[in-house]
Amino acid sequence: MARAIVLVGLAIGGTSFWLGEPAFAADQTKCLSPTERNAAITDKRAVPLGRAARATRGQGDMLRAKLCEDAPGLVYRLTILGRDGKVTEATVDASNGQLLGPIK
Structure with missing residues (x-):
């Protein structure tokens, strides 16, 4: 009985997590x-x-880079592994290579 409750709880938790994912994906830029990047x-x-x-x-060290469309035009979204071991994100204006705001 307890095993069935755990399995149902995992199924419900997994479903609610999955249901929240499309909303997050919709917030992402293209x-x-x-x-397209090379062009x-x-x-x-x-x-x-x-x-x-x-x-x-x-x-730190760049882990990943994506060129994306955003409000000011094209931007690079950079994922950085900081010297302190923390993963941060930076947005760089692709037209001139300037950092847009602080690294988060």
């Missing part, structure tokens, strides 16, 4: 595919990733 850099709509990464120099 990120470009590798082909944006070639067309000078975005600086190369290396230039954008300089905006976070000294903050």
Whole structure:
């Protein structure tokens, strides 16, 4: 009986977690595919990733980078592993490589 209650609780918890996921996904901006990213850099709509990464120099190691569409235009979303071991996020203006706001 207790086992059945645990299984039902896990199923309900898993379902409610899953049901919340689409709302989170809808909040995310559209990120470009590798082909779209290369075209944006070639067309000078975005600086190369290396230039954008300089905006976070000294903050830690870059784990992931995505080029996405956002309100000011194209932005790089960088995930950084800080020297203190914490994972942070930075947004860099893809048109000029400047950091947009503080690293979170």
